Amino acid sequence: MTRLVWFRNDLRVHDNPALAFARRDNEAPVVAVVFVPEQQWRQHGLGERRINLNKAAICALQDSLSALNIPLLIAPGESFRDNLGYLQELLTQFEFSEINFNIEYELNERQRDRQLVIWCRDRHITANRFHDQCLLPPGEVLTGDAQMYKVFTPFRKAWLSQMSNLCPPPCAAPAVQKKAVVPQAILDFWQQHSQPPAHTEDDLWAADEDSGHEQLAEFLDRDVLYYQEQRDLPDLDATSRLSFYLALGLLSPRQCLYSAWQKNQCMLSGGETGIDTWISELIWREFYRHLIVAWPELCKHRAFRPETEDVPWRDSDSDFARWCAGETGYPIVDAAMKQLLDQGWMHNRLRMISAMFLTKHLLIDWRRGEAFFNQHLVDADFAANNGGWQWSASTGADGAPYFRIFNPTTQSEKFDPQGNFLVRYLPSLMKLPAKSRHNPAPEQRNGCGYPQPMVEHKAARERALDAFRQTSERKAG
Numbered sequence: 001m002t003r004l005v006w007f008r009n010d011l012r013v014h015d016n017p018a019l020a021f022a023r024r025d026n027e028a029p030v031v032a033v034v035f036v037p038e039q040q041w042r043q044h045g046l047g048e049r050r051i052n053l054n055k056a057a058i059c060a061l062q063d064s065l066s067a068l069n070i071p072l073l074i075a076p077g078e079s080f081r082d083n084l085g086y087l088q089e090l091l092t093q094f095e096f097s098e099i100n101f102n103i104e105y106e107l108n109e110r111q112r113d114r115q116l117v118i119w120c121r122d123r124h125i126t127a128n129r130f131h132d133q134c135l136l137p138p139g140e141v142l143t144g145d146a147q148m149y150k151v152f153t154p155f156r157k158a159w160l161s162q163m164s165n166l167c168p169p170p171c172a173a174p175a176v177q178k179k180a181v182v183p184q185a186i187l188d189f190w191q192q193h194s195q196p197p198a199h200t201e202d203d204l205w206a207a208d209e210d211s212g213h214e215q216l217a218e219f220l221d222r223d224v225l226y227y228q229e230q231r232d233l234p235d236l237d238a239t240s241r242l243s244f245y246l247a248l249g250l251l252s253p254r255q256c257l258y259s260a261w262q263k264n265q266c267m268l269s270g271g272e273t274g275i276d277t278w279i280s281e282l283i284w285r286e287f288y289r290h291l292i293v294a295w296p297e298l299c300k301h302r303a304f305r306p307e308t309e310d311v312p313w314r315d316s317d318s319d320f321a322r323w324c325a326g327e328t329g330y331p332i333v334d335a336a337m338k339q340l341l342d343q344g345w346m347h348n349r350l351r352m353i354s355a356m357f358l359t360k361h362l363l364i365d366w367r368r369g370e371a372f373f374n375q376h377l378v379d380a381d382f383a384a385n386n387g388g389w390q391w392s393a394s395t396g397a398d399g400a401p402y403f404r405i406f407n408p409t410t411q412s413e414k415f416d417p418q419g420n421f422l423v424r425y426l427p428s429l430m431k432l433p434a435k436s437r438h439n440p441a442p443e444q445r446n447g448c449g450y451p452q453p454m455v456e457h458k459a460a461r462e463r464a465l466d467a468f469r470q471t472s473e474r475k476a477g
Ligand SMILES: Cc1cc2nc3c(=O)[nH]c(=O)nc-3n(C[C@H](O)[C@H](O)[C@H](O)COP(=O)(O)OP(=O)(O)OC[C@H]3O[C@@H](n4cnc5c(N)ncnc54)[C@H](O)[C@@H]3O)c2cc1C
Pocket: 231, 239, 240, 241, 242, 243, 244, 246, 247, 278, 281, 282, 284, 285, 286, 288, 346, 347, 348, 349, 351, 352, 355, 373, 377, 379, 380, 381, 382, 384, 385, 386, 387, 388, 389, 392
């Protein structure tokens, strides 16, 4: 009786609970399957760069599994529905005794998995599900009233308390499987039907497990110690840039947390400030995952705070297009958007500034910005992206209060004082003195060919405050 492992957003062989469980002993052969559901990825709004990287990561996984003598079937199937049908055929045709997979928390994915589990139950096939994206599974960090936290800080406190300052070690890659244990019929089918997807090398992101481990080790060796002071300075590249590896499951959060915990003298908090702060960021990631499970409406594009559904968002395609292209006339916003378009990644401080600019200064619906980020980020991750956008738009759990609206110019002066980051993406501002780069005078802009600001900060701020104030008054009335 052969065991099947279904890979999804967990494209790694180390610390993969589903794979480790399938290879728990040598009693039964193990084979694996993964889909390349391009149509579904596009329907979920992923962009071409990320889709290409997903494909590259799947091919890298095939190599890693092959070194363990575990055949991977890279199966056709454009959509979740196709995938389910295909899996059911495989399970029946080859009489698999069990299927193992790691849980995805988004609503469509959970519905798909539920269908499969019920189907398996009716046929006495064991479906084993594992949590690999969160150290504490959603639903296990609750208030005294057994509710999910709506605010991060008490969630973090409860999370840390439940972890008792300990971190479980990641599990190793499974032992190499003996050759020739897999039934010939399965091997033949796997060989005939596997379709490794064509992809191109990305000049910035290496979509394989080893690169993720190298980057983690490098970050923990040095930058993490300065993380608290430097993480908000986009010019320094002082954050880990591991979000890409986490989003594709090339690295697990447990691998990150365990390495940080070891470096922090076996503490999750109360150790080095830089490491404690970095660990908190990983807890934010977990918080947003717990939220989408507790409030599945978030997966249907609903605001966490229902009253904010009435904010009179402006429907301006031309303003939206200027924001997307990085032509707002606010250098910090424009440089941020150009970083996104160039690298497929944006610094966290800049994500907040540019998201707040779209939703407050331009009063454009956060859902449009969320979709644009999702399309261009290589680390696009539904829970973190939705959480970040709703935080910035003041529509979310523990969002910024609506009256706290970042002034892009002062943010720029504070976090990029010399304008070094600005000129990396807006080289025409190089000829200006550092202090003028944040908000050049009209004639300086003309001299550099840089646009005039598309809105005036004070007026735009007042417009946003009015819109939100009216919405909250309506709720109160
Ligand atoms: C509007 C907006 C959209 C965002 N969209 C995404 C997204 O699609 N995918 C994504 O992974 N992150 C998203 N974030 C969170 C954060 O900006 C990125 O995780 C971070 O910038 C990635 O860089 P890093 O790996 O160097 O992070 P580091 O600073 O090194 O942090 C380590 C890890 O912690 C996690 N993390 C850090 N900050 C956050 C946060 N605020 N929320 C959730 N997790 C966090 C990430 O997994 C990150 O890799 C978004 C934030 C905002 C404000």
